[in-house]
Amino acid sequence: MEKHTYQTGIIGNCSYIAHVHKNTNITWLCWPRFDSSFVFGSMLDTKKGGEFSIAPSSAYTSKQYYLENTNILCTEITTESGRYKVTDFAPRFQQFERYFKPLMLIRKVQLLEGNPHIKIKCQPVYDYGKSELEVIRGSNHIEYTGCGEKIRLSTNAPLSYILEDQYFILKDTLYLFLTFGEPLEGPIQTTADRFLNQTTSYWRTWIKRSSIGDFYQEQVIRSALALKIHQYEDTGAIIAASTTSLPEFPGSGRNWDYRFCWLRDTYYVINALHHIGHFEETEKYFDYITDISFEEGLRYQPLYSISRQKNLVEKIADHLEGYLGNGPVRIGNQAYEHIQNDIYGQALISLLPLYTDHRFVFSERKDSASLVEVALRRIEHTIDEVDAGIWEFRNSAYLHCYSNLFQWAGCSAAAKIARTINDEALEEKAVSLMKRAAKHIEDCYDPVRKVYTHAVGSPHLDASTLQLIMMNYLDPQSERAKNHLIALENELKTPNGLFYRYLHADDFGKPETTFLICAFWYVEALACVGRVDDAIREFEKLMKYANHLMLFSEDVDEETGSQWGNFPQAYSHVGLMNAAYRISNKLNRPLYL
Known part of the structure; x- marks a missing residue:
């Protein structure tokens, strides 16, 4: 029998844990608590578990690693047409004399080389895959309703391509904020980079x-x-x-x-x-x-x-x-x-x-x-x-x-x-x-x-x-x-x-x-x-x-x-x-x- 190993890493902030597969998909994420229903659960059912992936259009190889001494995970995808990196993290740092640890998953998609052809798919579910959520388009976000709280994807990526399940060429750095309950209030790019820097600093200080x-x-x-x-x-x-x-x-x-x-x-x-x-x-x-x-x-x-x-x-x-x-x-x-x-x-x-x-x-x-x-x-x-x-x-x-x-x-x-x-x-x-x-x-x-x-x-x-x-x-x-x-x-x-x-x-x-x-x-x-x-x-x-x-x-x-x-x-x-x-x-x- 071939050796079986789990092809995922985890990110988290002491409010939630998400599993990120080498293929970029979030295969497991329970919100609002560790023991709540999964929002993404393809680990247990590939059809009913939803999906949140940033996948290429052709054959690829994948390299996955943590930023040193952090719980911040990087996944590099290499295809014939180009190479890109997805950085996934759960924000955690001190703010207003307490830890900021929101129900927020941030994904940063960076072009490394060439012209990779990618598709962003975000299809959360609830009630352990029994409930498909209603999709509502906003000005710079997509809202998913039907689980008691609002799940929102705020991004600078083209919403039409996400909603219509289309591939497009990655040209600039993209940011994706997925939130449960309280949505992102603030600029996308500067907030993501600030949160990334502060979260990196938090984990490295914790290890020191x-x-x-x-x-x-x-x-x-x-x-x-x-x-x-x-x-x-x-x-x-x-x-x-x-x-x-x-x-x-x-x-x-x-x-x-x-x-x-x-x-x-x-x-x-x-x-x-x-x-x-x-x-x-x-x-x-x-x-x-x-x-x-x-x-x-x-x-x-x-x-x-x-x-x-x-x-x-x-x-x-x-x-x-x-x-x-x-x-x-x-x-x-x-x-x-x-x-x-x-x-x-x-x-x-x-x-x-x-x-x-x-x-x-x-x-x-x-x-x-x-x-x-x-x-x-x-x-x-x-x-x-x-x-x-x-x-x-x-x-x-x-x-x-x-x-x-x-x-x-x-x-x-x-x-x-x-x-x-x-x-x-x-x-x-x-x-x-x-x-x-x-x-x-x-x-x-x-x-x-x-x-x-x-x-x-x-x-x-x-x-x-x-x-x-x-x-x-x-x-x-x-x-x-x-x-x-x-x-x-x-x-x-x-x-x-x-x-x-x-x-x-x-x-x-x-x-x-x-x-x-x-x-x-x-x-x-x-x-x-x-x-x-x-x-x-x-x-x-x-x-x-x-x-x-x-x-x-x-x-x-x-x-x-x-x-x-x-x-x-x-x-x-x-x-x-x-x-x-x-x-x-x-x-x-x-x-x-």
Whole structure:
């Protein structure tokens, strides 16, 4: 089978994310929120998904790249008749003492050489492709109505050619502003160039203020930039991916909507942001988590919407063909109903830097004791309970090693916080619960194979138990940690350095692709136990699984190296950032501030 990679890059401004294909088409864009209907969705249906392209009339080659250290994407198209460049970006910069991040997509089309013959096609849709919008021509714009808000294309390109679907020769630089709700008010050319310069400056300053070591620095920078725009700044939530229903492998039916915020990944995301020194994003995410903490009873959901909505009912959009014909297309995610007991510990660990890192002023947290106490009550309520686990098994429940590990780690964090705020009773309760969680973890140990299995009473192995080493439940220098790692790599590691989550059958049969973040966890575990040369070698192997823009998917096919699953996967990039940080620390590489 031919290797499959996603042929798109992403742009965004923490209000929205758009996917730009190498053929110049915007293949995915949801407005007004990450989890709204797509305005352009040809990624999931080439007929009903609409189109926004600047395509040539004849055969062409394409080159796509980011402006260095930005989320601004350039696509160069070369044909026999000429060459042109499309620069796509979402404006983001400081204005009037706040961030300007409108629902506005700007496309700058520049002539580079010759007389290219191009056609601009702009056909937005709504209600996941069920609604074709009414087209109204203005003096220097085209308006599209029928989705509750006005979508407007303001441009200096000939409107007649766009409306009549005609090719024309590109002679001058063209600018296209597509807006949702509030239209462009101002001159087209000077506004576009000003916004481009200010957005370029914003992203480059953001990177300059990041603490990133020199180990694979370029890849870490790209991952940091990708992670940044997966945060919905209005609430602080960070989504798993901007897409829905890109299959884990062809014909699998494992097509999930990832446009939500999973609490199970809180610790990893906070770690990645903390490592690069970005506290603004960390605190916004913290506020999102704590708002959930105070609202809920004894249970969290595994995931919430970006505005903390709970009801994420999963529906099938059966009118859409799916990615490359792979249905079903799912809107919403049934996993919100699942029981996942690791999430209480994840939330507690995410609070720890606020008390142990002196760059945060913990005395400002007036709610410290009550917040920790509530979290511990939730752990106490669920600590002996079976759950769906990190991988969200839909029809089976176990007493998972991973869930108890994060309950243990959360209680450890709670004990440290309690000591910081001088609350002895809270510390005593946290330590008591740590011991109960540890008992369940030890019940997963197989002394014959010298490995921790994925759940009490189960023989199966699971990559999530690599975290026993990274969370320091197992002393990384101990024989038990080293033997556990060897057993996992012998069973779950592939010859090409990838890692399966598990190999036993689940609700959909046996997994056929590897899960990329597990491979990065493996790299971290190698570094932790002192196998630094192995960690570097395995990290370098993983770099070839990026697409042409250093963007990573959720899943990778071991045989072909194909990318599958939702793309780009924020947590794959988090895994890369944390693995690189772990190796840098072992190498004592300098940080460039």
